[in-house]
Amino acid sequence: MIPRLPRWDRVRESFFNGERLRDSFPRLLEAFVLDIKIFAWSTPAILALALVLAIARSSRNPALFPIRIFVIGYIDVMRGVPVILWIYLIGFGVPGVGLERPFNSPLLWGSVALVMTYSAYVAEVFRAGIDSVHESQRAAARSLGLSNSQTMRFVILPQAIRRVVPPLMNDLVSLQKDVALVSLIGPIEILRQAGIDKSKFANFTPYVAAAIIFLSITIPLTRTTDHLLARERRRTSATRVR
């Protein structure tokens, strides 16, 4: 059907051009290393910060009330503004106060913006997981003499985190793509490189190539998680309903 559309030939020429693909691919791959780097250093920071936020928000200690209010405010503000806007504001704003190298790097502050926004989303995922562990688990742990923090660490969090792995992966796949937004404040990563190639040759194929490169990371990432989860389920449970 598609080849019979009247302008298909021209679309194929500008989006699926084999020669342009072969030419751009190595350059894009090289630029993609930067995406992977940003992803690799942002992810641990996001997970750690999100966990701290979620635990603070789930705490029941009345003395921590001001901290809970602060965390709720932080999450609301971070989630309520588009990621791209935070990247502009933090990435251009913070170095603007006159920081010296290397602390004025847009790469650094772009990553900080990603960490700040994504930790707010991921904190809510963790919190949902913590809330989903039944109160009776807490009762059992506390009745054995475990402290509040021991209960959280050994009983609540391990169950909570297992449950939220799928939505967590969802956010990480999302992050893997949003890393490209950092290019808007300077660094040349894959999306920017594709844009450069597109302009140079007036051809959109580099964008398609970039899409393929993104997929080659995100799909295996998701499948591996599914596999790990299934293995864990087989290990701890007796029977499966078909």
Added chain:
Amino acid sequence: MKLEMRQVAKSFGSRTVLSGFDLDVAAGEVVSFIGASGSGKTTLLRCVNLLEPIDDGAIFLDGDEISRIGRDPNPIRRRIGIVFQSFNLFPHMSVRQNITLALMRVLEKSADEATGTAKNLLARFGLADKLDAYPDQLSGGQQQRVAIVRALAMNPELLLLDEITSALDPELVGEVLDVVRELKGSGITMLIATHEMMFAQEISDRVCFLDAGRIAEQGPPSQVFSQPRDERTKQFLRRVQALGKT
């Protein structure tokens, strides 16, 4: 361990569950609590364990007031074991980990020592081969026996059993009750909330009938079951017996 409760009151919102509740339990005594659902049996046990803060009154363990506001509950809970109706095993941990967690983290025993304790207790209750099983791989009766072992491993002076057979199939009740029968011989103080009248009659030194947050009648099982004096106790026992016949 000697337990005293003086004028204990507990409500949830506008619903009063315990009011002016008095109780004296001697060391080594086995006391059963019977009564309709909602009569306060579970709340009573959870208050003793400090899982529920009481609104008024006081609870003493060996003369020491444990219910005082601001007291750290953790050292007290180490001396009191509780077994729940719904087992509440930790599903992400093997039987061994369920039992050794508090031994290692609360009593600070070595992994070897804790595992040794777990193995001994599991063997004593016929679960030696379940050391590395996960709760999901066990029957309800086995899970509940593991939960009892988990509580016993802490070597509590007082054991609270909260309707421990209510979530079990009838044919699994026996194996769990056998465990409790064996415990009675060991001299541990036990408070048992139960719907198993025959069992309460057999195992208890004393039976308390709870009604509307108070002990309406108490005494040796022979007296409470055969010659109840309180009118509500009579009614309750008649209803239970009628159910047992059908």
